[in-house]
Amino acid sequence: MASRGRFTQRVLILLALVAAALFVVAAGATGQTETAAQEDESVPVSEQPVSTPRERSDATANHSEFEILQQDFATGPDLTAACLTCHTEAAKQMQATTHWTWDNHFGEGIGKTTQVNNFCIGIQSNEPRCTSCHTGYGWADNTFDFTIEENVDCVVCHDTTSTYKKFPTAAGHPAYEPTEFLGKTWEPPDLTLIAQNVGKTTRETCGSCHFYGGGGEGVKHGDLTKDLFDPPREIDVHMSADGADMTCSDCHRGNNHQINGSSVYMSASDEGGIDLPFDDGDRSTCQSCHGDTPMESRKLNEHADKVACQTCHIPKLARGESYTKAWWDWSTAGKFDANGDPITTFDEAGNVSYTTKKGDFVWERNYIPDYVWFNGIVNATIAGDPVVLNEDGVMELNAYAGSYDDEFSRIYPVKAFRGIQPIDGGNNTIALPHLFGKDDAAYWKSYDWNLALEAGMAVAGADYAAAEGVPYSGEVGWLETVFNEPATHMVAPAEDAVECGACHSRDSVIASIGGFYMPGRDGGAYDWLLWGLVALTLLIVLGHGVMRFASAKRRSS
Amino acid sequence: MAKHRVMIYGWFERLWHWLQALFIIILMVTGFETHSSYTLFGYETAVRIHEITARAFILLILLAIFWHVTTGEWRQYQPKGERSMVRQGQYYAFGIFKGEDHPYRKSELQKLNPMQKATYLGFKILIVPVMVFTGLIYMYYDWWTSVVPTIGLTILAAIHTIGAFALVIFLIIHVYMTTTGEKPATNITAMITGYEEIEEVPDVEPASV
Numbered sequence: 001m002a003s004r005g006r007f008t009q010r011v012l013i014l015l016a017l018v019a020a021a022l023f024v025v026a027a028g029a030t031g032q033t034e035t036a037a038q039e040d041e042s043v044p045v046s047e048q049p050v051s052t053p054r055e056r057s058d059a060t061a062n063h064s065e066f067e068i069l070q071q072d073f074a075t076g077p078d079l080t081a082a083c084l085t086c087h088t089e090a091a092k093q094m095q096a097t098t099h100w101t102w103d104n105h106f107g108e109g110i111g112k113t114t115q116v117n118n119f120c121i122g123i124q125s126n127e128p129r130c131t132s133c134h135t136g137y138g139w140a141d142n143t144f145d146f147t148i149e150e151n152v153d154c155v156v157c158h159d160t161t162s163t164y165k166k167f168p169t170a171a172g173h174p175a176y177e178p179t180e181f182l183g184k185t186w187e188p189p190d191l192t193l194i195a196q197n198v199g200k201t202t203r204e205t206c207g208s209c210h211f212y213g214g215g216g217e218g219v220k221h222g223d224l225t226k227d228l229f230d231p232p233r234e235i236d237v238h239m240s241a242d243g244a245d246m247t248c249s250d251c252h253r254g255n256n257h258q259i260n261g262s263s264v265y266m267s268a269s270d271e272g273g274i275d276l277p278f279d280d281g282d283r284s285t286c287q288s289c290h291g292d293t294p295m296e297s298r299k300l301n302e303h304a305d306k307v308a309c310q311t312c313h314i315p316k317l318a319r320g321e322s323y324t325k326a327w328w329d330w331s332t333a334g335k336f337d338a339n340g341d342p343i344t345t346f347d348e349a350g351n352v353s354y355t356t357k358k359g360d361f362v363w364e365r366n367y368i369p370d371y372v373w374f375n376g377i378v379n380a381t382i383a384g385d386p387v388v389l390n391e392d393g394v395m396e397l398n399a400y401a402g403s404y405d406d407e408f409s410r411i412y413p414v415k416a417f418r419g420i421q422p423i424d425g426g427n428n429t430i431a432l433p434h435l436f437g438k439d440d441a442a443y444w445k446s447y448d449w450n451l452a453l454e455a456g457m458a459v460a461g462a463d464y465a466a467a468e469g470v471p472y473s474g475e476v477g478w479l480e481t482v483f484n485e486p487a488t489h490m491v492a493p494a495e496d497a498v499e500c501g502a503c504h505s506r507d508s509v510i511a512s513i514g515g516f517y518m519p520g521r522d523g524g525a526y527d528w529l530l531w532g533l534v535a536l537t538l539l540i541v542l543g544h545g546v547m548r549f550a551s552a553k554r555r556s557s
Numbered sequence: 558m559a560k561h562r563v564m565i566y567g568w569f570e571r572l573w574h575w576l577q578a579l580f581i582i583i584l585m586v587t588g589f590e591t592h593s594s595y596t597l598f599g600y601e602t603a604v605r606i607h608e609i610t611a612r613a614f615i616l617l618i619l620l621a622i623f624w625h626v627t628t629g630e631w632r633q634y635q636p637k638g639e640r641s642m643v644r645q646g647q648y649y650a651f652g653i654f655k656g657e658d659h660p661y662r663k664s665e666l667q668k669l670n671p672m673q674k675a676t677y678l679g680f681k682i683l684i685v686p687v688m689v690f691t692g693l694i695y696m697y698y699d700w701w702t703s704v705v706p707t708i709g710l711t712i713l714a715a716i717h718t719i720g721a722f723a724l725v726i727f728l729i730i731h732v733y734m735t736t737t738g739e740k741p742a743t744n745i746t747a748m749i750t751g752y753e754e755i756e757e758v759p760d761v762e763p764a765s766v
Contacts, residue, residue: 302699501600517710530722541733551654
């Protein structure tokens with residue numbers, strides 16, 4: 001296939017050269033040499049500048065002309081009410097998505113609402129801080145009414161002015177008057193201006209939450225950082241202006257506000273191939289555009305039955321300016337300096353390495369991901385689940401399922417985020433601390449883990465809305481955990497893909513991936529014996545030669 | 558006794574021999590890189606060269622089989638029996654140090670001594686076929702596994718690797734043995750030019766194969 005393609009390519013190049021030669025001759029004959037035209041022809045199509053979707057205004061409505069948007073909006077919900085007068089179905093659609101429910105990612109009612117991680121552990125009892133990234137207004141605790149349409153936040157996704165910002169601790173609301181947070185004043189956004197300029201989602205709107213997951217820029221995802229607002233080609237070949245110049249929604253498409261692609265309801269393999277003209281319901285995979293056999297060599301295409309595209313094409317995590325958090329030790333939180341003031345320290349790169357509120361951090365950049373067998377199934381842990389250790393003595397909070405024998409599994413790159421977090425030491429179960437709040441039980445108020453866990457566990461539970469609490473022993477314990485984030489963005493240009501030898505070598509980067517024989521990595525166990533036989537042969541041959549030479553000399557003398 | 562120059566190895570036989578030598582050495586160099594014994598070309602390039610050379614080698618083998626069959630040269634490899642082997646072995650172990658003559662004379666009809674016959678026969682019907690078949694299954698492993706159940710890659714790779722080491726050992730002994738002719742370069746010269754000085758043996762009948 002590949003060689004035939006190359007042959008066709010050569011024939012085409014030959015034809016093109018002949019055509020070009022004829023063109024030059026013809027142009028020369030008429031006395032008009034169009035050098036510029038020739039130069040244009042020599043530029044491959046892929047390198048010619050293309051107009052980007054964002055440059056083309058294909059909107060059929062100018063929102064600044066709508067009468068209902070000529071008003072001062074006091075609150076976000078007031079603005080949404082205006083949107084809904086025309087977009088009557090939009091809020092209903094949104095309320096059926098995980099962007100709204102933060103739930104049921106797993107089809108069993110488990111989602112962001114109740115799942116536990118090793119960043120800020122869980123949202124239960126901490127809602128107002130966490131829901132500053134909810135596509136809604138007012139989710140302050142588990143009594144939030146998910147059916148009120150005006151509480152859908154339209155403009156967090158559809159703002160085009162870059163001026164809309166949700167306040168960090170206001171349960172999804174923006175600041176409505178100048179408000180201070182961590183020494184910085186947040187000005188209220190001009191909701192009228194924003195409403196009159198709504199448009200399609202952009203990298204900025206998606207990135208305003210997704211690049212800031214885990215409480216800060218680059219914290220949660222090594223492949224989603226602010227570098228992706230305007231990445232150079234080598235960081236993201238799809239999103240770079242020098243690459244395909246794509247936006248998030250070019251891959252994460254969907255109808256009825258249902259966006260494709262989720263980090264907890266994933267597909268590691270996409271047998272459906274190219275999604276046009278028939279959408280297989282899984283449109284944000286590599287295969288959706290590139291098909292099943294995009295590589296030039298047969299051998300590389302054959303790898304795709306066991307290796308995800310991402311494994312070779314995302315050589316390292318956090319390849320831009322931003323660092324991503326790699327380690328978080330909650331157990332060291334709560335220290336104060338001699339004056340009784342909270343401590344903040346920074347590492348050499350200027351990243352926060354310790355805060356009294358959160359403990360110790362390690363930040364990494366441009367580092368090799370971990371690799372796991374993954375079939376798309378992500379397991380979840382919730383408060384009250386028993387501690388289960390893996391062979392390294394660490395608990396995998398969202399263990400990725402998969403194995404060599406499973407046809408849907410691929411070797412997949414992940415950011416394995418590690419840390420030490422508080423647990424219920426008495427019951428040896430996963431616990432959920434109440435971190436944020438103005439009450440004394442909040443850890444960030446009183447720095448008392450026991451109070452924080454007691455308060456967190458009191459409102460934790462598998463059924464978010466009806467949570468009646470989870471038993472807590474009153475004894476704080478500590479547990480090292482790991483939480484996987486898939487590495488699927490920041491796809492590098494083909495020339496920067498992982499070299500074959502990175503895996504096919506004795507010190508393979510996928511040394512831990514078992515269940516099969518891999519050339520170059522395995523099979524060296526008896527090399528010493530075989531090379532020994534080679535050495536023995538050499539010795540015998542040399543000895544024989546020396547004896548022949550010596551005996552011949554003796555005979556001749 | 559009188560000597561005269563005789564064409565021992567025809568043009569195809571020489572071409573076949575040296576191409577085979579070239580291919581085996583390329584396969585060896587790239588194969589051991591694939592086995593992570595060292596880094597030379599880089600894994601991807603090594604594999605690519607290995608696969609291309611393997612295909613070329615298989616083509617050469619097919620031509621050589623045709624040549625062996627049509628010329629009847631395959632008879633050169635018919636074993637001569639244990640006693641002759643022992644005699645040849647004794648010569649390499651003892652006689653060669655005493656300046657004795659080779660126990661078997663070379664002629665157009667008998668190019669190979671008994672040990673060579675056995676070794677090359679083993680090379681032709683055991684090592685090469687095993688390397689070709691394990692190599693082909695290895696190369697198209699994904700296709701094979703989707704069509705017929707094959708032995709696991711672990712065993713396949715182990716056999717192919719052991720074969721490779723056997724070839725290294727063969728190469729060392731083979732190169733050394735070429736120096737055991739009348740003069741150290743006699744045999745290798747014959748394989749290059751095709752001609753060898755051969756003692757006239759009056760009772761040998763003209764070749765009619």
